[in-house]
Amino acid sequence: MAKDFEQMEDSNRSANASIHEVSDPARRRLLGGGLGLGVSLGLGGLLAPLAGCSTTATGSSGPRFSFKSVPVSTADRVIVPEGYTVQVIAPWGDPVGVSGDSPAFKFDASNSAAEQEVQLGMHHDGIHFFSQDGSKSGLLVMNHEYTxxxxxxxxxxxxxxxxxxxKAQAAHGISVVEVAQQADGRxxxxxxxxxxxxxxxxxxxxxxxxxxxxxxxxxxxxxSGRRVLGTFNNCASGITPWGTYLTCEENFINYFRGPEQPDAHQTRWGMKKGDGGYRWAEFDERFDAAKHPNEANRHGWVVExxxxxxxxxPVKRTALGRxxxxxxxxxxxxxxxAVVYMGEDARFEYIYKFVSRxxxxxxxxxxxxxxxxxxTLYVARFEADGRGRWLPLRHGQGPLTAAQGFADQGEVLIKSRxxxxxxxxxxxxRPEWIAVDQQGFVYCTLTNNSNRGGAKQPGVDAANPRANNTxxxxxxxxxxxxxxxxxxAWNHFLLAGDPSNERAEAQGNVKGDALGCPDGLWVDGRGILWIQTDMSTSAMGKGDLKNLGNNAxxxxxxxxxxxxxxxxxxxxxxxxGATSTPDGRTFFINVQHPGESPSERSDPAAPSKNSNWPDFRPDGRPRSATLVIRKADGGVIGT
Structure with a gap:
C-alpha cells in the first residue's frame, strides 16, 4: 500500500470497541515468545478451542526451514540467503505481450497513454501464478496499486x-502475462x-x-447501475478454487474530488472537500463527487x-461488501x-468474511x-474472553432496517461501514492481508495505527499498551x-517489534528476527507463513524503526x-505479493515503489537521488518489478 501513513484515512467515529480494549497480549499471543499451543499459561477458555489442531503440519518432518537468516540491510539491492538466486522480471513499463511489436519502456518516461495501456502498470502488489504446464509455465496475474x-x-x-x-489511469489496474522457465532455469x-x-x-x-x-x-x-469503467488502487488479491483471480479496490476515495460539504455517507468513507491527491477530476468529470456523487459508490469492491x-x-461482486x-x-x-476473508486497510476499520449460499x-x-x-457477509467482533463472533450484515435484522437508514440489502452492502x-x-x-494455514487457523496482519490513543479515538489499555502503535x-x-x-477463538500470533528498542512498547514479542509493520501474508505449500513488511518510507531509519533497515x-x-x-x-x-509454482521451487515476489521519497515525488529529477533499482541507469528511474527466487540447487524454497 502507499506509504504516507500520516495521510491515511481515519473516518470511523463510532462508539464500537477497538481491538485494544479487548486484547490481552499476556494471554492471547503465541505463548512466551514461541511456546507451543499445547502449553498452558493461564489461557483458560481460549486454549481448548485453539488446541484442537494437529501439532504436525501435513507432510513435514525436521526443521520447517533451514536457510540462514539474512541481516538487516539499507543497501539498494535485494538480499537473499546464501544458496538462493534472484532474477528480476516484468518491471513497470515492459510490454505485457499483447502483440509482437509492443512498445518498449522509455527510460525518460515519455511513453504515451496508449503505450502504457499495453505495458505493465506501476507499483506491483498482489500476484498469483496460474499454472499451465505444471511448474514450467503459466500466467502471472498481478495488481498495480497506484501511480x-x-x-x-x-x-x-x-x-x-x-x-x-x-496515462495514470492506464498505469493502474491489473496485468496478465505469460511466463515460462527456460532451459537454463531462468x-x-x-x-x-x-x-x-x-x-x-x-x-x-x-x-x-x-x-x-x-x-x-x-x-x-x-x-442501469450495472456497468462501470475501471478498477484502481488494487492492493492484495485472492484466488478461487474455480480458477479466477480476485483483485481488491483499496483506497479508492483518494481519487475523488469531494464537494464543498461532504454528506454523512461520504464523510464516513473518508471523502473530504477538494481533491484527494490524484487530480483526475480536473480532466475526467466522473471523479468529481459534487457532480457525480454516486460514482464513488461504484468502487471499493472485490473484482473477479x-x-x-x-x-x-471483469465483475464487481457486491455481495462481498464495499x-x-x-x-x-x-x-x-x-x-x-466458498468462504472469503477480507480485511479493510484503514485505521479503526473491520474484518469481514463472506459465506456463499x-x-x-x-x-x-x-x-x-x-x-x-x-x-451472507459477516463482520467480526473480538470479545475480551478470547472468543469472537461473526455478525451477519443482513437487511431487516437488528439495526439494519429502513428506519435506521438501510432501505434494502443493496444499501447495507454499499454502506457496509x-x-x-x-x-x-x-x-x-488497519487489517490487511489474510492467510489460512494447513491447520485451519486464519491470520490477519494489523500493520500499525499511529492514531490510537488520540483525542478522537480509543486510548490505550493493559491489553496492548502502545499508544502510538508503530x-x-x-x-x-x-x-x-x-x-x-x-x-x-482468537489470540495474537505475534506482536511485531524490535527487542533492542529502548521504548518498551515497541519491543514486541517476536521469537527470532525483528520486524515492523507486517503487511503481506501468504502460506506456502509446506505450511510456512511468509510475512512481508511495509514500514513507511518517511519513518524508515527513525524512531522505533531505526534499526530495521529496508522492508523485508x-x-x-x-x-x-x-x-x-x-x-x-x-x-x-x-x-x-507472493506466489509460487506448484512444486515450490520458484517464488514470484513483488517489489513495489523502490526509491520512493515522498518529498521528491513531484520532481522529475528525483529518481536518481534515491534509487535507480532495478536498472541502475544514470538516465533511468526506479521501477516496481517481480522477483523470481530460486534455490541454486533447484530445491524447494525454505528447505
Missing part, C-alpha cells in the same frame, strides 16, 4: 493535462501471448450481486477476473461452499459465474467447527512461532 506521477511523466507534475490523467515473459492483457481504470466492468442496479449505483453515464478468457468482462479492501482470501467448507460446482469459471453473488458500526463490530488497527501485530483465529462458523520478507513457523528474515528489498520499497 507516482513524479516518475510516470517526463516532467513529473510541473504541468497537468488530460493526457497525463489518461524465467522469461512469453511475447506475444494469447492471454496477455491489461485491465485499467477505464476497462468496462459489470456490477453484480445485491447492489447491482441500486439507486445509489446509478449515474448519468450508467442509468477470469485470466484464461481474454474476452471475459470496503477499502486489502485482499480476499478464499477457504472452502467441508460441504464445498451455494456449493462450488465442477466446470471452472463459467460453472461458478454467480457463486459470489449469493451468500455504517452497517458494521451499527452492529458493534470491533475496530481494528509496529503492528498479527492476529489469528479458528472457527468453531467449519469455516462457516459464526463463533471463533520473513518466514514464520506457525507451530513454534520462530521467525527468520529471508529477503530484504532495495531502498524505499515495500515487499508485497
Amino acid at each position: 507516482d506521477d513524479g516518475l510516470l511523466h517526463p516532467d513529473g507534475m510541473k504541468t497537468w493535462n488530460a493526457a497525463k490523467v489518461r 524465467w522469461e515473459l512469453v511475447r506475444p501471448s494469447p492471454w496477455a492483457r491489461r485491465i485499467t481504470a477505464n476497462t468496462p466492468m459489470q456490477i453484480s450481486g445485491p447492489a447491482a442496479g441500486h439507486a445509489l449505483m446509478k449515474t448519468a453515464a450508467d442509468a 477476473i477470469d485470466p484464461y478468457d481474454f474476452s471475459a468482462t 470496503a477499502a479492501h486489502e485482499g480476499a482470501t478464499v477457504a472452502q467448507t467441508r460441504d464445498g461452499r 451455494d456449493k462450488i460446482r465442477p466446470g471452472g469459471a463459467k460453472a461458478n459465474a454467480e457463486l459470489l453473488d449469493h451468500g 455504517q452497517a458494521s458500526d451499527a452492529l458493534g463490530a470491533t475496530k481494528m488497527d 509496529m503492528g501485530h498479527i492476529i489469528r483465529w479458528k472457527e468453531d467447527g467449519d469455516f462457516d462458523g459464526e463463533r471463533f 520478507m520473513l518466514a514464520a513457523d506457525p507451530l513454534t512461532g520462530e521467525v527468520r528474515r529471508f529477503l530484504v528489498g532495495p531502498v524505499g520499497c515495500e515487499i508485497t
